[in-house]
Amino acid sequence: MRPVTTAPSTTTFSDLPVEPTLSEAAAEAWIPRTFFKNGPPHRVGLELEFLVAGTGDDALATHYPHEQYPHLIDRLIDGPPDSPPGGGLDGRVTVEPGGQVELSSRPGDSLAATVDTVHHDLARLRRRARGRGARLVGLGVDPIRPPRRITDQPRYRAMERYFRPWGATGPAMMCSTASVQVNVEAATPAVDLHRRWELLHAIGPTLVAAFANSPRRLGRATGFQSTRQAIWQELDPARTGAPPRAPGEDPATAFTRWSLDAPVMLIRREHDDWSAPPELSMRSWIRHGRRAVPDRPAPTVDDLAYHLSTLFPPVRPRGHLEIRYLDALPGCWWIVPAAVIAALLDDPAAADQARATCEPVQEHWRTAARSGVRDPALGRAATALLTTAAQALRRDPTAARFADPVEGYLQRWTLRGRSPADDPPAGAGREPACDESENHREGTA
Numbered sequence: 001m002r003p004v005t006t007a008p009s010t011t012t013f014s015d016l017p018v019e020p021t022l023s024e025a026a027a028e029a030w031i032p033r034t035f036f037k038n039g040p041p042h043r044v045g046l047e048l049e050f051l052v053a054g055t056g057d058d059a060l061a062t063h064y065p066h067e068q069y070p071h072l073i074d075r076l077i078d079g080p081p082d083s084p085p086g087g088g089l090d091g092r093v094t095v096e097p098g099g100q101v102e103l104s105s106r107p108g109d110s111l112a113a114t115v116d117t118v119h120h121d122l123a124r125l126r127r128r129a130r131g132r133g134a135r136l137v138g139l140g141v142d143p144i145r146p147p148r149r150i151t152d153q154p155r156y157r158a159m160e161r162y163f164r165p166w167g168a169t170g171p172a173m174m175c176s177t178a179s180v181q182v183n184v185e186a187a188t189p190a191v192d193l194h195r196r197w198e199l200l201h202a203i204g205p206t207l208v209a210a211f212a213n214s215p216r217r218l219g220r221a222t223g224f225q226s227t228r229q230a231i232w233q234e235l236d237p238a239r240t241g242a243p244p245r246a247p248g249e250d251p252a253t254a255f256t257r258w259s260l261d262a263p264v265m266l267i268r269r270e271h272d273d274w275s276a277p278p279e280l281s282m283r284s285w286i287r288h289g290r291r292a293v294p295d296r297p298a299p300t301v302d303d304l305a306y307h308l309s310t311l312f313p314p315v316r317p318r319g320h321l322e323i324r325y326l327d328a329l330p331g332c333w334w335i336v337p338a339a340v341i342a343a344l345l346d347d348p349a350a351a352d353q354a355r356a357t358c359e360p361v362q363e364h365w366r367t368a369a370r371s372g373v374r375d376p377a378l379g380r381a382a383t384a385l386l387t388t389a390a391q392a393l394r395r396d397p398t399a400a401r402f403a404d405p406v407e408g409y410l411q412r413w414t415l416r417g418r419s420p421a422d423d424p425p426a427g428a429g430r431e432p433a434c435d436e437s438e439n440h441r442e443g444t445a
Helices: 024-035 066-078 111-131 154-162 169-176 193-202 204-210 227-234 251-261 282-291 301-308 335-346 348-361 365-374 376-395 400-412 436-441
Strands: 044-054 092-095 101-104 134-137 179-185 315-317 320-327
Touching: 024 251, 024 282, 024 301, 044 111, 044 335, 066 092, 066 111, 101 111, 111 134, 111 335, 111 400, 154 169, 169 227, 179 193, 179 335, 193 204, 193 251, 193 315, 193 320, 193 335, 193 348, 204 320, 204 335, 204 348, 204 365, 204 376, 227 320, 227 365, 251 282, 251 315, 282 301, 335 348, 335 376, 335 400, 348 376, 365 376, 376 400
Parallel strands: none
Antiparallel strands: 044 101, 044 134, 044 179, 092 101, 179 320, 315 320
C-alpha cells in the first residue's frame, strides 16, 4: 500500500541551466523562456478536482475516514487486481492536502480528444471509488465539513504556516476547495500571447459567475455564489491576484517582475522545517543568497521553479496557461467550461465578440464571486458569452457535438439567472449521472 500521493513538489525542466546558483538577470531571462511557450493550436488539457465523501453521505456531513485514504488512492491509481499496468488510466491521479482527488489529463490535440480521454478515466475512477465506499463530488467548496489536512509533507506544513495571517481562508483553500482547471497553449503560430492573456482575464469574472458552484461552507450559506473564488480573493494578494501590467506591456515581462517580487512561501531543506524568512521576496533571495537564508545555499533555477509553483494567479503560466478560476462542477458539466474556453480561443470572431461582451464587467471579480449571474450585468454577459461559444462550436466540425451541452447549460441555469450554486443544498453532494449519450464512452474497470 503506497502512502497518500500528492502532486509533485517540484517541476523538472529539460532546459534547466547547469550553473548551481542563479543571477537576477538569468532568472529574468529563464522565466519567460520556460513559462511562456508557443505551442500547437487547439491543444487542451484538463485538471478536475473532486471532494471525497462516503457513498451514503449525500450531504457531505462527515469526512471520509482518514485511515482509508491510502487504500482509496491505491484503488484509484492501480484499479482492481486485473487492471493493466498503470491502472489503465490515460491521465494522472494525485491528492490535494485535504484529500481532494485530482485527475490531470495529458494535453490532447483537440477538445474532443481531451474530453473523450477524461470521460474514460473519470468513469473508471468513479467506479473504483465506489468499490472503496467513496464518491467523487463536484463542488467548489466543501459545504459542511471543516478543513482537515490529511497530508504531512513539509511543503504543506510550511504552506499552512505561511497562510496563518489570513486566518481561516488558508486551511479552507488548501483542504476544502475543488476546481475545474482548463489548460491551453500560451500562444500559437496564429495567436500571440498578448491576445490570449487579455482574453482569458477579460472573460474571467463572467465565467466565475456562470459556473459558480460553492454557496455554502461549514453548514451555512456564505453570501457568495462562488465561495471558492471569495477565498482566493481574501488570501495573500501578492501571490493570488493577477500580475499588474502596464497598458500594452508584454504579459511575460509583467509576470516575471511580479513573480520575482512575490514573497517566498517556503524553502526546501533536508530537515522538515521549510519556513521562509518573513517578507523575503524571490528577488531578494537571489540578490543576497546566504545573507538572506543562512542555512541554505544561494537559490538555483530549481528553487525558482519551485517558488513559481507556489504562486496562484487566476491565469498561471506553466509553459502553457492554466485557467484556475472555475469551481468544480457536478456530473459531466465540466465539459461546458472546457468547451466554452476552447471555442473562444480557437475562433477569432468569437474571441473578438467575447472581449466586447465582457469588457464592461472584466474587473468585477468580487461581484462575480458574491452574486454570480444574479448580477444583471454579469447575467447578460454570461448569456451572451455562452451563446457566442455555442455558435463557434457549431462552426467547427471537430467540436460541433459540444454545442449541445453548452446550450443545455444555458437553458438549465444561465438563462434563468442561476448557476449550480442555486441548486437545493440537500442534494448538493449527489452527483448527477452523465448524459446518456456520453455513457458509451465510459468503458470498464
